[in-house]
Amino acid sequence: MTTAFHIVVCGSLVPDPLQTLEPIQGPTGPALKNEMMLPSVLDPWAGHSLFEAANLAKQHPGSKVTLISLGPKAKLQQLMMIIAQKVPFELVCLDGSASGFMDSREVAVALAGAIEKIPGLDKTKLLVFGGCSSASRDAGTTMQMIAEQLGVNDVFLAADELKVQPGGSFRILERIEGGQYQVSTCAGAPAVIGWATGNLPEPPNNPQVGMTNMRTIMPALQKAQPAALKTDAIKFASVELPKQQRQTRIVKDTPVEEIAQEIVTWIKG
Amino acid sequence: MxxxxxxxxxxxxxxxxxxxxxxxxxxxxxxxxxxxxxxxxxxxxxxxxxxxxxxxxxxxxxxxxxxxxxxxxxxxxxxxxxxxxxxxxxxxxxxxxxxxxxxxxxxxxxxxxxxxxxxxxxxxxxxxxxxxxxxxxxxxxxCVPPKPGENRKIIRGSFALTEPLPYVGVDAGMLSGRIRVAEWKEGQEPILQVEKRGRFITNMGYANFVTASVDSDDPRIKSSCMIILEENDPGLYDRGAPTLKLVHQLSSTHDPIFNLKVPASRIIGGYTIKDGVIIPNFNNSEVIEAVFRRTRVTVGIMTTAKLLSAIEPVIRYQRTRFRGGSSVSAGTPRYDLGIQQKEDPCHRLVDVWATGEAGAALGFEGARLFDAFDVMEHEKDKLFTAQGIKGARAQMKAFMEPRKKALEYIELMAQPEAKRDAKRVTELEGDLLVQYLVKESLADVYCPAGKLWNTGYGATMMREAVSLMGGYGITEDCPGFLTQKWSDAQLEATYEGPECVQRLQMSRTMENDIFLAQFKNWIKDLRDLAKRKSEMGAEVLANAMDLWLWSLVFLQANKDANGKTLYGGQRQGVMFPMADALAWLLGARQLILDTLELEKKGPENPTLAEGLPGVLNFYSDLCGVQAARAAGEVGKVCAELVYGYQLAATALKPFAELRGKTDASLVGIRFSKDRAAEAVAQVMIPEALDYPL
Missing domain, CATH: 1.10.540.10 (Acyl-CoA dehydrogenase/oxidase, N-terminal domain)
Known part of the structure; x- marks a missing residue:
């Protein structure tokens, strides 16, 4: 007997990391300089979780993937032109700030609320995926709070692998310190899983998949509801770039080992 | 100041x-x-x-x-x-x-x-x-990749027109490739013998089929045609040696040799048999014309993309030029701006940028025109087939009345909307043949103009981009591969007909009265725009267009000091520079139109709201820069042609007045370049190029 899941992936956009990301004090709090004008990408950890979700759905016929994104809908629309080509999914869009300076609790409440409102949601089949971290500002707390809001007790963070076992339970590998994995077995859905990188490569673009996705994505963008986020929910005393900065150098044909050693040396200061 | x-x-x-x-x-x-x-x-x-x-x-x-x-x-x-x-x-x-x-x-x-x-x-x-x-x-x-579960191999093709000797390229009337009847059994399809040698044939290293231009070498075949050859056809399908080209090496180019037997059903468009003669439904020229009419637009875009791709690497190079030096500390202007502290590198980069933007504006407008025109052309073909109208002469006759209506339509469109006869406008807009002629007149100019100017002048400006990187620019690991892009541009200027072919086509199509009527309307529109937005260079561009138009009429109507016709016949020395000048005008005008579109639609996009005024200012300044440069080129070309064929000072006061007016309307326009240069020195760029070096 196969197990069908409804996999809800929480993920939104972050500024393209190749851009200059300079914190500034905006009228409503900290922001990044020219943030709205910068090109965006799907938050990389959320991206991994989306690809894992699509892969899981493919292996379990009857499963469905829904992407819930909280971000400025015009920017999300641009983002969809890229990620809608990767894997099949449906979109639920919440129109609001995707800034890294939003309060993660507020974001979690908004996302959990949107999940609850998904028509026909069967919580016994629900898997909530997302990134265990974010490239915008790594509080790493949103997924746990979504779980709390939804009343889901099984939460796994920094997961790299999920294998569904016969009978519907699944085995999850979570990253722990020292390059080790914690191996857990979960009885089944519902569960919340914050993904690390997973094991899957980024799927190639496929405009045909994109064309199919866009039939539902465009209406979803059009009917996006404003997310009720309070900008004063959290106060930042100051915002600055990390003191320890790594200057990018471009050196051709450097062996991977050498790059790794250099990074380790840099981290150790 | x-x-x-x-x-x-x-x-x-x-x-x-x-x-x-x-x-x-x-x-x-x-x-x-x-x-x-x-x-x-x-x-x-x-x-x-x-x-x-x-x-x-x-x-x-x-x-x-x-x-x-x-x-x-x-x-x-x-x-x-x-x-x-x-x-x-x-x-x-x-x-x-x-x-x-x-x-x-x-x-x-x-x-x-x-x-x-x-x-x-x-x-x-x-x-x-x-x-x-x-x-x-x-x-x-x-040629569509197989879908999952589909058991077939994808096929890929080559287009074989060009031949080694004698010269055969876009002059489709000269072909050495031959086609003869090899076998024709009673009641069966004829088998044809095809001989063709190709030169500089792209994709030939792996193509499974070839669409080849050939001429008849047999009284039983009436005309030239294009024919499909397959790699498994009996006979010789020799891919030949790779062409030793210095550029575009990621494409496969060979000089193939074919001597194959193929069924007559491979004649593109089919054939009919009359009195024992195979009559291809389309001769080679008809097919080629339909093909190149469209595909040249895309080639024009190629060089343009490279110019725009050069902007970011050049800015990064300019800004970081002095970093790392012991006397240059972070936070100083020398550290932050590098070479961009100086006016010249910023001005020159603005010229490269403006050329790229104008080329893109012109090229993509050409592509959009053909998207609209394709639909009309198919409708027109259907209509003519239904009416039994076949052949160039019959079509020309059928277009006589619609031509008059097309001119009437353009005249109506020149009037303010409130004053137009709306009913008549609707009528003429619903007339397929009228709209076909209007679109055709534009497409026939925009296609060669985009191919000519974007690749030709684009190659020149690509050299400028390389020079802005100093010695680094000419190395093979220059960020953005600028040297490779510069040398590649020379081939793009040659693909699908070198520059002379585009000039030849333009010298004919730009005389079309339907095109010229629209051209006059554009001048009026630009003058109206200039009243509202002076910084875009609309006034100087309108004056330059007037100057070009006056010069064209003069050259068409007058003879040189030796009594020879100035515009027409083999006088390429007159017609071709006029085509070049027109291409400059079209690019500059289209950039203005694209900027106006951004001004109109930009506010609808909330993500642009934050930066839109700055973007619009920059593009308006680029428009000014490009309009000024176009006016300079047009003034130079027209003055040489109008004065240059007279031996004595002749009564050319109107020309002098128009040129003087054009020059005078440059007043203040150079500030556009200063402002654009300031933006170039301030604009935020990514930390690193988004592709490897």
Whole structure:
């Protein structure tokens, strides 16, 4: 007997990391300089979780993937032109700030609320995926709070692998310190899983998949509801770039080992 | 100091992104196109860039790595973008704009990769335009990558027109390739013997089929034609040696030799038999004309993409030029701005940028025109077939009345909307043949103009971009592959007819009274715009257009000091420079139109709200820069031609007045360049190039 899941992936956009990301004090709090004008990408950890979700759905016929994104809908629309080509999914869009300076609790409440409102949601089949971290500002707390809001007790963070076992339970590998994995077995859905990188490569673009996705994505963008986020929910005393900065150098044909050693040396200061 | 510059204006904060481009190039509502753009971009800046960095351009041979590039095209939907959904594609309708977008994205990194992609479409284009339904289904469908579970191999094609000797290129009337009846049994299909030698044939290293131009060498075959050759046809299908080209090495180019027996059903568009003679339904010239009419638009875009791709690497180079030196500390202007502290490098970069933007404006307008024109052309063909109108002369006769109406329509459109006879306008807008003529007159000028100016002048400006990187520019690891792009541009100027061919076509089509009537309307529109927005250079451009028009009429009506006709016949020394001058005007005008579109539609996009004033200011300044340069070129060309063929001072006061007026309207325009240069020195760029070195 196969197990069908409804996999809800929480993920939104972050500024393209190749851009200059300079914190500034905006009228409503900290922001990044020219943030709205910068090109965006799907938050990389959320991206991994989306690809894992699509892969899981493919292996379990009857499963469905829904992407819930909280971000400025015009920017999300641009983002969809890229990620809608990767894997099949449906979109639920919440129109609001995707800034890294939003309060993660507020974001979690908004996302959990949107999940609850998904028509026909069967919580016994629900898997909530997302990134265990974010490239915008790594509080790493949103997924746990979504779980709390939804009343889901099984939460796994920094997961790299999920294998569904016969009978519907699944085995999850979570990253722990020292390059080790914690191996857990979960009885089944519902569960919340914050993904690390997973094991899957980024799927190639496929405009045909994109064309199919866009039939539902465009209406979803059009009917996006404003997310009720309070900008004063959290106060930042100051915002600055990390003191320890790594200057990018471009050196051709450097062996991977050498790059790794250099990074380790840099981290150790 | 002028108040124009003293006034504090918003500066462009970031490089123009997809939001801006989608509005300017009019594909905001085309999600299919936006996805193809993203998909192609990831291939270009991933697979293709790595191939260039890995020195795949160093060999003429077709390597496994180059073959893998085709596979990535297939996976990303690039190969199937040309086909209709019923053939396995996923985009319906005309494909000129989508192919131009694909070419743009691939050429951003490497033009050879773009050529490999486009050459397959070029092979299919004769079939697409004139092929029989069976030919279309077989070859268009065959070139679509197999879907999962489908058991077939993809086929790829080559377009073989050019021959080694004697000269055969776009002069489609001269062909050495021959076709004869090899076997013709009673009641069976004739078998034809095809002999063809090709030169500089793209994709030939792996093509499974070839669409070849051949002439009749047999009284039983009435005319030339294009014919499809397959690699398994009996006889010789020799791919020949790789062409030792110095550029575009990611595409496969060979000099093949064919001597094959093929069924007559391979004649593109089919044939009829009359009195024991095979009459191809379309001769070679008819097919070629339909093909090149469209495909040249895309080639024009190729060089343009490279100019725009050069902006970011040049800015980065200029800014970081002095960093690392012991006397240059962080936070100083020398550290932050580098060479951009000086006026000249910023001004020159503005010239490169303006050329790229004007080229893109012109090229994409050409593509959009053909998308609209394709639909009308098919409708017109259907109508004429239904009415039994066949052949050039009969069509010309059928167009006599619509021509008058087209001119009437253009005259009506020159009037303010409130004063127009709305009923008549609606009537004429609903008249297919009238609208066909209006669109055709534009398409016939825009296509060669875009190909000519974008590649020709684009190559010159690509050299300027290289020079802005100093010695680094001429190294093979120059960021953005600028030297490779510069040398590649020379081949783009030659593809599908070198510059002289485009000038020849323009020298004919720009005389079309329907085109010229619209040209006059544009002058009026620009004058109206100048009252509202002086910084865009609309006034100087309008004056330069007036000057060009006056010169054209003068050259058409007058003779030189020896009594020889000035404009017409073999007087290419007169006609061709006038074509060059027109191309300058069209590019500058189209950039203004695209900027106006951004001004109109930009506020609808909330993500642009923050930076839109700065972006609009910058583009308006680029318009001013480009209008001034266009006016300078036109003034120079026209003065040489109008005065240069007279031996004594003749009564050319009107010309002198017009030229004087054009020059005088340059007043203040140079501040546009200063302002654009200031923006170039302030604009935020990414930390690193998004493709490998």
């Amino acid at each position: 002028s108040t124009i510059n003293a006034e504090k204006r918003a500066l462009m904060s970031t490089l123009p992104g997809d939001d801006v481009r989608q509005i300017m190039w009019r594909f905001t509502d085309r999600y299919d196109l936006q996805m193809v753009v993203q998909s192609t971009r990831s291939v270009a800046r991933g697979v293709v860039a790595r191939m260039v960095a890995d020195k795949q351009r160093d060999t003429h041979e077709w390597t496994p790595e180059k073959a893998a590039m085709l596979k990535s095209f297939d996976e990303a939907g690039i190969t199937a973008a040309f086909m209709e959904p019923e053939q396995g594609g996923y985009i319906s309708g005309p494909k000129n704009l989508v192919l131009a977008m694909i070419a743009f994205e691939l050429c951003w990194v490497d033009a050879g990769a773009a050529t490999a992609s486009l050459a397959n479409n070029l092979a299919l284009e004769p079939i697409h335009e004139k092929g029989t339904p069976e030919q279309i289904q077989k070859y268009m469908g065959g």
